[in-house]
Amino acid sequence: MxxxxxxxxxxxxxxxxxxxxxxxxxxxxxxxxxxxxxxxxxxxxxxxxxxxxxxxxxxxxxxxxxxxxxxxxxxxxxxxxxxxxxxxxxxxxxxxxxxxxxxxxxxxxxxxxxxxxxxxxxxxxxxxxxxxxxxxxxxxxxxxxxxxxxxxxxxxxxxxxxxxxxxxxxxxxxxxxxxxxxxxxxxxxxxxxxxxxxxxxxxxxxxxxxxxxxLATRVSGRAEVRYSRDGEHHVESVEDATGRVRTLFAEYGEAIGDLEVRRVSLEDVYMTLVHEFETGRRTEAPSELTEVAR
Amino acid sequence: MSPRSAAVRAGLQRGRIEFRQSMTNGQDLWSVMFFPVIALVVMFLLRNNTVPGTGFSLSSQSVPGVLGMNVVMNGMLALGLSLTMDREDGTLLRAKATPNGMVGYLTGKLLSRAGMAVVGLLVPLIPAVFLFDGLELGRVSSWLTLVWVLALGLVALLPIGAVLGSVFNTAQSMGFVSLPTMLLIGLSGVFYPISAFPEWLQWVAQAFPLYWLGLGLRSAMLPDALAAAEVGESWRHLETIGVLGLWAVAGLLLAPVVLRRMARRESGSAVEVRRQKAMQRVM
The missing domain is CATH 3.40.50.300 (P-loop containing nucleotide triphosphate hydrolases)
Incomplete structure (x- = not known):
């Protein structure tokens, strides 16, 4: 309709x-x-x-x-x-x-x-x-x-x-x-x-x-992993949070601290989608919505 | 009721409301009366000068022209200015967002500005009658002439104001029009009969509607003998109708085109850009 x-x-x-x-x-x-x-x-x-x-x-x-x-x-x-x-x-x-x-x-x-x-x-x-x-x-x-x-x-x-x-x-x-x-x-x-x-x-x-x-479901696999390695802070958005944490400990062991894993909020969804677009696919835009010069 | 006639009726209401707002606003009233008050005071001080070739007071002879000048200011210039201001604050965009809103907006604007122009002519006329000798306002023919000259003058001047208000983007840039208008007012025989000017200047003056508006108003308010001081030693009513009529037709043909073009460009972001600029100026 x-x-x-x-x-x-x-x-x-x-x-x-x-x-x-x-x-x-x-x-x-x-x-x-x-x-x-x-x-x-x-x-x-x-x-x-x-x-x-x-x-x-x-x-x-x-x-x-x-x-x-x-x-x-x-x-x-x-x-x-x-x-x-x-x-x-x-x-x-x-x-x-x-x-x-x-x-x-x-x-x-x-x-x-x-x-x-x-x-x-x-x-x-x-x-x-x-x-x-x-x-x-x-x-x-x-x-x-x-x-x-x-x-x-x-x-x-x-x-x-x-x-x-x-x-x-x-x-x-x-x-x-x-x-x-x-x-x-x-x-x-x-x-x-x-x-x-x-x-x-x-x-x-x-x-x-x-x-x-x-929208949350669309990126629900993604979670934010925050940690510090040798005192330096990192934030990552990853598909498999548990796997990522396991790898981190396996690779760096004692060097990892301040570990935090967060579920996505609408804000996270938004930031992720916009960031993804701006870094990965910027060349495609802007496309259709440019104004005709008059 | 068709949508257009509904819009015209709403426009009549808008004209009434905006006229009432101006009439009850001290600042608006002052701006309508400012020029004639100054001019009348100056002319009162110079009342002993006479029109060349007659014993008639030059100051009395100038009264109709000064009132005509005020019609130009409160009709044409003020209309242009209010169009630019209404674009800055979004009034025009509001009209554009309303079905047939531009029809209603313009109807109202033209009416309220015409109303203020008439007020700007009639109110200073009251003290003028007492201050200056020789104005002949007791004749019925005076008032009939006044009515048609004023009506035709407004129909000639208001579309020009609308065009100016569409061409200039901001109230500030519209201010630049005031200067040439002042020059034109001086040129148009408001303060001194143009028959005393060089001939080429007379032709320039006669190309513009202000001269003819002033001439028509003089023919309404002054004794007929003073026609002798005019170009051609006549009030030239037919020529007045011809020239003012031409300006009216040209304006009425041009104004809708220019207004439509201006209205098409209006959008929320256009208003916002102007607002930002206006704020920068204030800072």
Whole structure:
């Protein structure tokens, strides 16, 4: 089914299904923002096939746009407007795109309630705190009751409490509305908590795709072996930890100290996959996601 | 309701809201009134000079031109400036992310800027009537002329502002436009009748809409006898409609093309790059 699904990257299939939350992870410069901007129809791609809600973003018309919600990094627009006023105003654009199955737009009161800004409805936007501003951005992203919501690094600069509240909001959204969510983040904990699926991007290529536990399983044979030899510290990621330790003792015996064997965490999976890519297969990338110069 | 008409209606709402914001913001109001206040004070001090060949006060003769200049500043220049600022803070990208958002955004922007331009003309007119003799505002024809000249002037000037705001990337670079505009204002007979200038300069002045806006406003507010001080010793209404109309048509043809090209380049990373640059400037 094409409805509510997104394919990205030539040769590599990234599909986001209806109501699914997918996190896009990757080091800086891996192509996360580029990927998302191509999907949003804000950038042209050089090659490859892309479908968002069944439409090529380059040809996406206004009816297609009405089904997307976009929350970008650090927006500071409409600082003089009032919170409720702006939501009401932006909602009006979606009115003609409502369907019996999906009424558009969201009522302003309902939306404010959803993001917990009801008591700030009459506040001037420029006076909101960072966390409140971010929640307003999410509310704006949702105002057209989108089929697909893009969240680009939604919690950068949040304090731990604001972050937790935001996570609860995203979880509520995906359960409530059958809205597919594609989010980018640097925060592995966040990806683990929010996303049903995690996609790791490195150098413009997808190097892993699966749930957090699937990814862990993929590299589960690998464990981290830390030890010191003659006082010098070593860290190795190995397939067979027990075998490696046996070899170490056989070869160096007494010289080995501070031995530690660790199971993989999501962070380890991430580091391993990105490192593998950067050392071993760098020549293949970047490939499909370079922007066409205009 | 079709999506486009919904967007235009939302744009009307945006125009109302932004106009109200400007009218209740001291800084915005001050920037609208700054130039006419300074100009009116200077002209009041120089009120004893007369228009060459008449006994009419040169200061009174300048009032319509000063008000026309303010329309250029608050219509054309301020529109360009707010377009660049809205690109820096992401307002334009927000419009792009909204279905038919650009239609609504532009409708609102044009309306609120036109509203401020009208305010910038009418409000300084009140003290001007008391400070300067000879302004004829009791005639019905004065106000009819004022309305059509102002309306046509805005239709000619606002698209130019939109083009300037699209071509220049940042509010800072937009500042460079102010200088040639000032020069043009001096050239366009705001403070002194251009019939006294060398002929080639008269031709330059008459190529731009500001001269014709000023001429039209003078024809509305001044006694008919003062037409004698103008080029051709006439108010030349037909030529005014012709030149302003040409600018309007050219602007309305060009502006959508330039605006579309500018909007296509907008993306989150483009806004971010400009933000970084702006922050470096502050430091």
């Amino acid at each position: 094409r409805y509510g699904s997104v394919d990205v990257l030539h040769g590599v299939d990234l599909r986001v299904h209806q109501g699914e939350v997918v996190a896009l992870l990757g080091p800086n410069g891996a192509g996360k923002t580029t990927t998302i901007e191509i999907l949003e129809g804000f950038r042209r791609r050089s090659a490859g096939e892309v479908r968002v809600l069944g439409v090529d973003p380059d040809d996406g018309d206004e009816a297609w746009r009405a089904r997307l919600g976009i929350v970008l990094q650090s927006w500071r627009d409409h600082g003089k407007w009032r919170v409720g006023e702006l939501l009401d105003h932006l909602g009006r654009f979606y009115l003609p795109y409502g369907t019996p199955r999906r009424a558009r737009p969201y009522g302003t009161g309902e939306l404010l309630d959803l993001v917990g800004l009801t008591d700030r409805a009459n506040a001037v936007i420029g006076t909101l705190s960072g966390g409140q501003r971010r929640r307003l951005d999410v509310a704006i992203g949702l105002v057209g009751r989108p089929d697909l919501l893009f969240l680009d690094e939604p919690t950068v600069g949040f304090d731990p409490q604001a972050r937790r509240e935001f996570h609860e909001l995203v979880q509520r959204l995906s359960e409530l509305e059958d809205t597919a969510i594609l989010l980018t983040t640097h925060d592995l904990d966040e990806a683990d908590r929010l996303a049903g699926r995690i996609v790791i991007l490195a150098g413009g290529r997808i190097v892993a795709d699966g749930s957090a536990s699937e």
